[in-house]
Amino acid sequence: MRSNLMFSYCVDPETLSGVKWLSCYLTTTKHSNLYYSFITVMVLLAITAPTALAFGFAGATAARSRILPLRWFGKGYISIVRGVPDIAFFLFFVIALDQAFEYVRHRIKCPDWSEPVRQGNDFVVCQAAKLPLGEAPQWVHETYGFFIAVLTFAIVFGAFAANVLFGAMRAVPRAQIETAEAYGMSPRQSFWRILVPQMWVYALPGLSNLWMVLTKATPLLFLLGVEDIVYWARELGGTALPRFTDYPHGDWRMWYFLALLVFYLGLTKVSEVFLERLMTRLTHGQATTGGESQRKAAA
Amino acid sequence: MKKLVVSALALALSSGLAMAKDKTVRLGTEGAYAPYNFINDAGEVDGFEREVGDELCARAELTCEWVTNEWDSIIPNLVSGNYDVIIAGMSITAERDEVIDFTQNYTQPDPSAYLATSADADISGGVVAAQSNTIQAAFIAESGNTLVEFATPEETIAAVRNGEADAVLADKAFLTPIAAEDGDLVMLDQEELIGGGVGLGLRESDTELKAKLDAAIQSMKDDGSLNALLEKWEIGPGF
Numbered sequence: 001m002r003s004n005l006m007f008s009y010c011v012d013p014e015t016l017s018g019v020k021w022l023s024c025y026l027t028t029t030k031h032s033n034l035y036y037s038f039i040t041v042m043v044l045l046a047i048t049a050p051t052a053l054a055f056g057f058a059g060a061t062a063a064r065s066r067i068l069p070l071r072w073f074g075k076g077y078i079s080i081v082r083g084v085p086d087i088a089f090f091l092f093f094v095i096a097l098d099q100a101f102e103y104v105r106h107r108i109k110c111p112d113w114s115e116p117v118r119q120g121n122d123f124v125v126c127q128a129a130k131l132p133l134g135e136a137p138q139w140v141h142e143t144y145g146f147f148i149a150v151l152t153f154a155i156v157f158g159a160f161a162a163n164v165l166f167g168a169m170r171a172v173p174r175a176q177i178e179t180a181e182a183y184g185m186s187p188r189q190s191f192w193r194i195l196v197p198q199m200w201v202y203a204l205p206g207l208s209n210l211w212m213v214l215t216k217a218t219p220l221l222f223l224l225g226v227e228d229i230v231y232w233a234r235e236l237g238g239t240a241l242p243r244f245t246d247y248p249h250g251d252w253r254m255w256y257f258l259a260l261l262v263f264y265l266g267l268t269k270v271s272e273v274f275l276e277r278l279m280t281r282l283t284h285g286q287a288t289t290g291g292e293s294q295r296k297a298a299a
Numbered sequence: 300m301k302k303l304v305v306s307a308l309a310l311a312l313s314s315g316l317a318m319a320k321d322k323t324v325r326l327g328t329e330g331a332y333a334p335y336n337f338i339n340d341a342g343e344v345d346g347f348e349r350e351v352g353d354e355l356c357a358r359a360e361l362t363c364e365w366v367t368n369e370w371d372s373i374i375p376n377l378v379s380g381n382y383d384v385i386i387a388g389m390s391i392t393a394e395r396d397e398v399i400d401f402t403q404n405y406t407q408p409d410p411s412a413y414l415a416t417s418a419d420a421d422i423s424g425g426v427v428a429a430q431s432n433t434i435q436a437a438f439i440a441e442s443g444n445t446l447v448e449f450a451t452p453e454e455t456i457a458a459v460r461n462g463e464a465d466a467v468l469a470d471k472a473f474l475t476p477i478a479a480e481d482g483d484l485v486m487l488d489q490e491e492l493i494g495g496g497v498g499l500g501l502r503e504s505d506t507e508l509k510a511k512l513d514a515a516i517q518s519m520k521d522d523g524s525l526n527a528l529l530e531k532w533e534i535g536p537g538f
Binding site for chain 2: 099120124125130138141238244246247248251
């Protein structure tokens, strides 16, 4: 078993010590899984954040729609999803979502299937309806799990974002909309040209909180089989007995979690700097105290 | 045009044949319970169950693939079809048997042992750690002790080390190498015989696969290759 492809001197780690041992230890294939999982988490955040924002925007718009059923839908989405605990959502909703997809495919692809889909506790669909197909390689399964995770995160965080945006839309001064109406703008025009550009400044504090929570919510992913950084830190840091590894060590989880702490603090700092700049830009020319003080400083 | 129809038909037929071919059997494990199953330095599933599983698949002529899943959601993900077999040191119990099906056992009922920081640890009325959703956790809950549950086996050991629990109850095969390595931890003399040995978990509707794997386990028992593996990984007595 060659578990290290980086350095040639890592053949017999027992004879090594100090920095050399550490360089071998930190470059095992198992460790590269940890490094890849950082990428997984960053990609997940990069896809989930805009998707959740889109869900939130749609939810908020629906919740303040003039059409009653649409309003019910928007308000129902916001209150139901916000009320369900995340872990319950991840354990049951994701499995239900996956089964719903498979059920629809089952009805389309296997119309002459005679057995029931629900057999006791089992959920049985024909092989052709499986998502992904049973014979698909492992990476397809992992990618599928990843996108199911993105979708679930987007639905959960979208509900919170919808509530934030709903409040932000109401916070825009009524006088602004009245002026738009006086200029003869239609409701659609005043929504897109007046309300939406101005609401972000009210939404940003709430949205930035959501972003911070989202960055730390990724350990929930392992419930779906997606291995994130916390999973690998726990796995690699756990006691490694000499019988089962070339690199035995005690309970080193503290050091791994310390590394995660540094990573998360760094991510928080970068986010804060970015959000601070965004806030300055959004405040510009707004009828808020922030916008007013910017105007005075410039004058 | 005619040619097109014929070739389309041939394509449809051949894809139908491909569908009928044996599908990949996905084996779900935890990957955190050495020597049963763990992730080795190369990042792959390794251990007693890795070898047993690969051998069973070869004997039953199945194409198999390994996946890891958290212990707490290992049964829900099986019944919803995300993988086909649980091979994760799961003891056969009546409670689990209501939800899923088990093959015949491929280990003897392994005694569960206590690991503690001193030989006179209080295991009658004390605080005992166990992994959640295990036979050991159920056993402690029934006994007079106070149960503290953890999601992973590693955390149950850590709880004993830092004094949060007086002792941990787990499979003896899991605790033996830990006790051998760590001078501060001792195995208590008292052992508990719980569970009906470890078996493969399958969906109740998957009778065909169950029959194949049962036959493969039987053949491994008959020719002694299972005993050799049990001995190699030091998992309880042979058959």
